[in-house]
Amino acid sequence: MSMQKPVEQRTPARRLKPSPRKGRLLHVRSGLSPEKTLLVRITIVIALIALVIAVFWFDRDGLKDQIDGSISFPDVLYFAMITVTTVGYGDIVPVSQTARLIDAFAVTPIRVFIWFIFLGTAYELVVQRIVEEFRLSRIQKQLHGHIVLCGFGHSGLIAAQETVAKGHPADRIVVIDGSEDRIQVAADAGFIGLLGDATSEETLTKACVGQAKAVIVSTGRDDTTILVILTVRHLSAATKIVANIKQEENIKLANLSGADLVVSPPKIGGYLMADAVDSQHATPFLCDLMSAGGRMVLTERRAEPDDVGKTMAEIDAGVVVQVHSHGRNIAFTERNRYIVQPNDLLLIISPPQSGEEAEPW
Incomplete structure (x- = not known):
């Protein structure tokens, strides 16, 4: 199974909006040793x-x-x-x-x-x-349930923005990148910046990946991404790993390396473009659904006591499009027959919560 050729990670196309608080650089070193x-x-x-x-x-x-x-x-x-x-x-x-x-x-x-x-x-x-x-040492004592973002290129920047838009505090996101300019952008935006190599155990240990809620790996190169996955999994068996993989033949390798979820932007982009050929509104709706600032949001939550015993169609919190129950995926076609059980995971399409402004498509 071949790996893709090295591709240099590009500098983010735009800067994040600076937060009122001054950003923090967790660790900064000179270009020389x-x-x-x-x-x-x-x-x-x-x-x-x-x-x-x-x-x-x-x-x-x-x-x-x-x-x-x-x-x-x-x-x-x-x-x-x-x-x-x-x-x-x-x-x-x-x-x-x-x-x-x-x-x-x-x-x-x-x-x-x-x-x-x-x-x-x-x-x-x-x-x-x-x-x-x-x-x-002071910052590390406060790091628990945080998110570690390995790679702050364009995809990493969007991931950071969306994570904050979904309610995760910016100062609970640790950004790891080898570019001092990107780390400064991340720090100015309110994130914790860590200048270093994300494949290094020392760097990942400083980011406290063992106590992290999740690690997002988006280095811009599949070979580097897979090496980061292996290192993170070596340091922590329980931390959730979400990886950005470009080449389809490397998706299986990323899964075998320990990634919990693999996202392939080129593949997703291909699906959206194919839908756009025969439809006018399907692709904008899907993009809107994926964005935290859209007119509709897709959320995942555990079944609440009021949901148990109802069919998917009877739940009034939104449109339940899928249920994950004890290793099974219950499709939308079963919405009038399947009875929600305790501890089921519900995928729900609903409007944004009140007070949130929806961005136009």
Whole structure:
């Protein structure tokens, strides 16, 4: 069974509407690893110090050693180091106008810049990590019954919007993506953003997938999606997994990997387009039915005590189109004969609840 060729996930076509509260970034890292970042900054500092040494060496006649009166290369090296890191001790001083101008307008800015590098590195590699780990632990304590969304491309964005429209709080949705821009968009919209690889056990553990209500996997690539499914299922046997699969031949593989429900947008889109050929209103109605902001909504709920003992047609909460009872699917054609049993799952088409505004088709 073949896997589809890698397809790069596209950036969302539009930004989510920002929430009044400032978004939270659960975990943000630089594009470079801490080791590479440190190496780059050390290289910059060494280059700047070498520049100062070279400038002072070529203008060594403008310096005076208060002890022996002569300036050697070790004296220049010593003076450059203490001048860059401090303001000097007074044993070697600039005496010429040129040397003083160089120290004022060249060395002093370099000294300030190097100190900014030191302070920035200390913040990013030590302070920021401590702060992020503290924030991470606080947020993790509150994560239970949340939704984890792996992939924030166009499909993931729509899934997040619809989830919020159906009543799930935005700050109870953890978005995982490898793009810092997408994570920032998610955070600005009120979601919890987690910058990282959704196939990584470490990243999924930080998102608390074991306590999640569901994990939606929409990475844009079937091979990556299946790997995420396998990793999530390894970490949690009970968490519900909903996966977005593009190629039909990979649907079975996603199911075997542990997905509870597989959605194939190209396949669904094909059905809708085929319906649109011979009908004018069927496709808009189905799209409206799938949207939380439509004129009609499709809901799934357990049979209530008042529903038990009635036929599907007698339930007045809406139009019961299907019943799931003890592993069986009771079709709409049985609506006048099937008697609803306790613990049955009802699929009901009904108008939106009062106060909800329906969007036009």
